[in-house]
Amino acid sequence: MEIAVIGAGAMGSAIARRLVENGARVVTYLEGRSPSTVERAKAVGMEPVGLDALAASPLILSIVPPAEAIAVAKQIAGELRRRGSKTTFMDCNAISPRTMAEVAAIFGSDCGVVLDGSIIGGPPKPGQKGPRLYVSGDATNNSGVLADHGLQVRRIDGAIGAASALKMCYAGINKGVTGLGTAMLLAAIRSGADAALKREMQESLPDLDAKLVHGIPDMYPKAYRWVAEMEEISDFLGEDDPAALIFKGMAGLYRKMAEDREGGGLLAGQLDKLNNDV
Missing domain, CATH: 3.40.50.720 (NAD(P)-binding Rossmann-like Domain)
Known part of the structure; x- marks a missing residue:
């Protein structure tokens, strides 16, 4: 065949x-x-x-x-x-x-x-x-x-479209969580609340913390591909759904992480240090 x-x-x-x-x-x-x-x-x-x-x-x-x-x-x-x-x-x-x-x-x-x-x-x-x-x-x-x-x-x-809809929904949850975690950990780093946030997550959200510890570094080399995927999810939700704006934002976040990788990985290094130090 x-x-x-x-x-x-x-x-x-x-x-x-x-x-x-x-x-x-x-x-x-x-x-x-x-x-x-x-x-x-x-x-x-x-x-x-x-x-x-x-x-x-x-x-x-x-x-x-x-x-x-x-x-x-x-x-x-x-x-x-x-x-x-x-x-x-x-x-x-x-x-x-x-x-x-x-x-x-x-x-x-x-x-x-x-x-x-x-x-x-x-x-x-x-x-x-x-x-x-x-x-x-x-x-x-x-x-x-x-x-x-x-x-x-x-x-x-x-019919055609059902499998694509499944992918949009699943990726919106899975990669959306990774993007949300990335955004808020970077915000905590900028604000000096990173160590405290990390400890709190380990204590009250251990499963989510474990997912982010693995998922965020795994995202770095894929971020450039996820930009268009987030834009597709936004399109899938449609202009009338306020959540569409979330995924336009996620596209921007992953674009920033892709540019960070090309520029030497400063943000990635900060995230990795937080996960390794706490």
């Missing part, structure tokens, strides 16, 4: 490895990607091919940063129309139902089948089942081949 995976980042390459380990041939398109990305893709068994060969695959997974989802959809749909062929295209990105509808509209009815996918959990690791790949709009079980090749697939009721 040949499966195409667009995106050879941490998640895309790990998904590809799992598929390869379970007998699939995984192809990808690497034009314009960095040498490190090319090396990572080849290391997990992904086979670089041209765009025309990739479009010939019977199943294509898009696993890219959410800001790139529309561009990838246009690129693949354009190649399919040039070839006069069809495929099954699954968008697995952290995008809102409205953006997912845009992806589906790009493919129209002449390029094959479009599925709505969302990945919850970290990249696959040896000996672990996860992550979960939720799929909606899959009445004919086109995603079944992924379950046959080692992925944990959960089909959910609903």
Whole structure:
């Protein structure tokens, strides 16, 4: 079975490895990607091919940063129309139902089948089942081949948009908590209340404290990708929901943390020192 995976980042390459380990041939398109990305893709068994060969695959997974989802959809749909062929295209990105509808509209009815996918959990690791790949709009079980090749697939009721909505809600809670913790710990550091806040959290909110101790450092290298994800969550909630403003703020926070990482990690260092000293 040949499966195409667009995106050879941490998640895309790990998904590809799992598929390869379970007998699939995984192809990808690497034009314009960095040498490190090319090396990572080849290391997990992904086979670089041209765009025309990739479009010939019977199943294509898009696993890219959410800001790139529309561009990838246009690129693949354009190649399919040039070839006069069809495929099954699954968008697995952290995008809102409205953006997912845009992806589906790009493919129209002449390029094959479009599925709505969302990945919850970290990249696959040896000996672990996860992550979960939720799929909606899959009445004919086109995603079944992924379950046959080692992925944990959960089909959910609903048309295209349901899986994306699930991702928005889950990420809003999970990454929203990490962002909230980051913002308030930085505020405490600026105000000289950091040690006292940290001790209070350890005593009265130990589970939350433990989550932040792990989740905040894990966020640093991902913050740049989470900016667009927070913007998608804000769009999902809509202008009439006051909570949409929360996630616009979260996008700004993660943008600040991404810039901090590029600038030497001053804020990250302060957060790490607080977690290590108290």
